[in-house]
Amino acid sequence: MDFDKLTEVIRKLSLEAGDIIMDIYNSDDFDVRSKSDDSPVTAADEAADAHISAGLRAAFPDVALVTEEQAESHSVTANTFLIVDPLDGTKEFIHRRGDFTVNIAYVHDGVPLRGVVYAPAKGRLFYTNATGDSVEEVGELDKNTVGTTVPISVSAPDKTGLMVVASKSHRDQATDDYINKYAVNDMKSAGSSLKFCLVATGEADLYPRVGRTMEWDTAAGHAVLSGAGGHVVRFDDHTPLTYGKEGFANPFFIAYAPGIDLKLP
Template sequence: MDYDRLVTVIRQLALEAGDRIMEIYNVDDFEVKVKSDDSPVTEADEAADAIISAGLRAAFPDVTLVTEEQAASHSKHAETFLIVDPLDGTKEFINRRGDFTVNIAYVENGVPTRGVVYAPARGRMFFTRADGSAVEEDGPFHKDTPGILRAIRVSEPDNTALMVVASKSHRDQATDDYIGKYAVKDMKSAGSSLKFCLIATGEADIYPRVGRTMEWDTAAGDAVLRGAGGSTVTLDGKPLAYGKREQLHDSDFANPHFIAWGRRDEEATENDLKVSFGRD
């Protein structure tokens, strides 16, 4: 893969999709439908998916593409693939809370190695460069020429207290119970894949997710976090893997529960995870 070209294309497509999303977001009313899994979908999801899918298929016709909105795209097995959530945080979009993102990622052998997360209503753009490192781009954003790029890194660990970021729309008691194990410096809520990016920039230290997610929800944010020196692990302390198919107890591309971290003590964290969730 030509990573320079990949990064250029996914950044441009994220901006194009974000522009279309905002056009729909700013109208007085838009249609909301319900998918077969009872989750909402809007015309913005579908329009953004069309833009991104067409662009990726034109640029990388030989790379398998998986998108949330196209069930037929999930049929082909591949170790290396592109994965897209054209509008992550649809509930945030419907409720006009602004915390929604465009997510595009490239997965190699189960690892999201390149990705872009664009939050058009927040004016924030995060992506991995060709070398895999993570940056935040300062707006205003222009499709053909990136603006000022700032390298981002996760914060140094604070052994006394953590800054926690948690979901706005999917907060539950299990999450609160896990957070309650720690001395918490402060807590903030964020929607969509922005939670990964807040850890990547050092604005938060930990994002625990003990609810259901799919790979297209997490891959791009996870790529940015890994590029900034962070990690995402399952409750057994193993790196969150991608391309999960034919799972015994869940559907294709469904994630197990996970914790996204900034810098951490690997051995201490793995032991802590097992104790926290009764897995000794």
Template structure:
């Protein structure tokens, strides 16, 4: 199945999961904690099940890796050249704090590269998607769809950062820019803000996993941006260790002003 024909089906699947997530979001849900002390709710598990079941029906030949089903041996994963990468709810802290800035993320990875991504923000009633060679798009809260691209360089760099993970290393990175504006956003929406031209760079000098970034990385790439490690290498997927190295997601400003 070609990427353009996959996108609407994956968007429909993400919308179905988002609908269930939003229903739980409006209730007095219980918060549990994993062994690493990260929060998990019934919404995470429900979204996981809807997406995994949907993908297995849609593309039974493509394996699936989800945050809530990540205990797949490396011996098996190492053979995957193409796989689905899911975060049923990215930004569970935003979910439990009821900020609205959490997302449902679905990405298709091919040879280490995210080639298709869908990101929905259930509480904001927004959706972003993009695929390699086809561009990136946003559906706003009124249902309007528009093509999105990264912004052209301006005099001030707009740095998007996490409300929950603004550590000292990130502050030091941001301080390098003389003329700067801080744009705060939760979950994978930080990538999407760059993709739609509302921010310029997102430095992540803290831990993330592949499923946290894959879908929004695909959207940003399709919008003309990129995601690189601190040594300038492309951020890759399908590694034995699912933890990402530190990275910088960027649009045209960072690419032209900093890297020349």
């Protein structure tokens, strides 16, 4: 893979998809439908997916593509693939809460090596650069010109009082029970893959997920966190979370900054 080209393509596609999404987000009204698994989908999911998919297939025709909105791609079996969630956090989008993202990642040998997470309503853009290090691009975001990029890095956690981030839409008692195993200084709630990015920037130390996710929900954020020095492991045995699993469903997991003594369930 040409990582310079990959970084350029996925950055630009995420920004273009963000514009498509925001046009619908800022409209007076938009339709919400239910998919076969009862999860919501909007015109923004579908339009962003069509744009990203076309762009990736044109740029990387020989790389398998998995995307949430194309059910036929969910049977792909490949060692190397691109994986997309065109609008992660649809519930946040529907309720106009702003915590939704565009996620694009590149996976090889079960590891998300590169990724981009763009939160268009918040104007925050995180991605891995060509060398695999993670940055946040700040200032005015131009689709055709890379602006100022700031290296990001996980925190050095204070074990006497961690900063914890948890889901805004999927917080439950099991999550709270696990968080209560730690000394916590402060709690944040965030939607979508932004939670990975908050750990990657040092704005949080720990993100436990005790609930259903799919690989397209997590791969891009996982890549950004890894490029910032963080880790993502399975909840049950603390082995690395891997990708390319049958059906692309994830087990429960923990994303964290090194230095935390992880607790078992």
